[in-house]
Amino acid sequence: MINFAIIGTGWITDSFIQSAHSTNSWKLTTVFSRSADSATAFAQKHNITSTHTTLESLVSDTSIQVVYIASPNSLHYAHAKQCLQAGKHVIVEKPATSTAKELRQLFEIAEANDVFLLEAYRHIQEPNFRVLEKVVKEGKLLGNIYGASLTYASYSSRYNNVLAGETPNIFSLDFSGGSLVDLGVYPISAAIALFGLPVSQSYKPYIIVTGADGGGIITLNYEKFGVSINASKIYTSSAPSEIYGERGTISMNGVTDIERVDFWDAKTKKTEKLGGEKVVLNMEDEAREFGRIIESMDMEAYGRLRVISDGVQKVTEDLRRQNGLVFKVERG
Missing domain, CATH: 3.40.50.720 (NAD(P)-binding Rossmann-like Domain)
Structure with missing residues (x-):
């Protein structure tokens, strides 16, 4: 134990x-x-x-x-x-x-x-994300990747406090908050886990009254394709997340708590289910994998996770700086 x-x-x-x-x-x-x-x-x-x-x-x-x-x-x-x-x-x-x-x-x-x-980042340890990651990295099913659209926009109850004139920690730059670093990191980390680090990135946020970002559209630019991310804590989207390839399209209900992973074959026009049932405890696989890494001192697995953490921090910091989103710890 x-x-x-x-x-x-x-x-x-x-x-x-x-x-x-x-x-x-x-x-x-x-x-x-x-x-x-x-x-x-x-x-x-x-x-x-x-x-x-x-x-x-x-x-x-x-x-x-x-x-x-x-x-x-x-x-x-x-x-x-x-x-x-x-x-x-x-x-x-x-x-x-x-x-x-x-x-x-x-x-x-x-x-x-x-x-x-x-x-x-518990979502990249979930079984259906592992299925998605395997398919993307093997490359056989999709062929060349043309692009992706990832969605995670969910209205936060804390935004009600903002509308009432308060500044919750999660919407405060003094507490290193904002939609990008609290929620946008989910699709960004998913993209980095699937496709690697982008060559550049941009962000068009909606800045709320607290001075933090409430959400917006993120674009990750790769050498041959782009990834569009809709991430927000001040509105909700039910749009699916999709990955587009020369042989078809993979569709998921999101990037976290994935309930389905489907592949639409461009040649046969048929849809194949790739994923299984949604996990009951969405942090169980994360806890199991972290426990395994610690007990076995698996440096290879640890190194892969470090690359993702480093990449997400690099991307989000650049996106913040592009939009003047400066945390208290960064101020002189």
């Missing part, structure tokens, strides 16, 4: 704990929160008693092998840095850091301490 601690007591942490425990490879042993009451309440909900209210006491706990971090975006770097320096493996929710410089430093610290820094 891999003993792990958590930083952050929101709904996504609950989901990770449930998914991790379902693999029978993980065991939650302690909870961190700056509030003793919050830590105790969350720990009791998960039938444990160990809590920490300072990072110093957390990282000195020798029973902990891995720390799962789901604190506000702007705190990821500081939290991860301290855990990695203490020799703990770290799983950090996306975006792992606010800047490429921070991410590079964390990977260097992880390497120096013989531990892993894993960014939680």
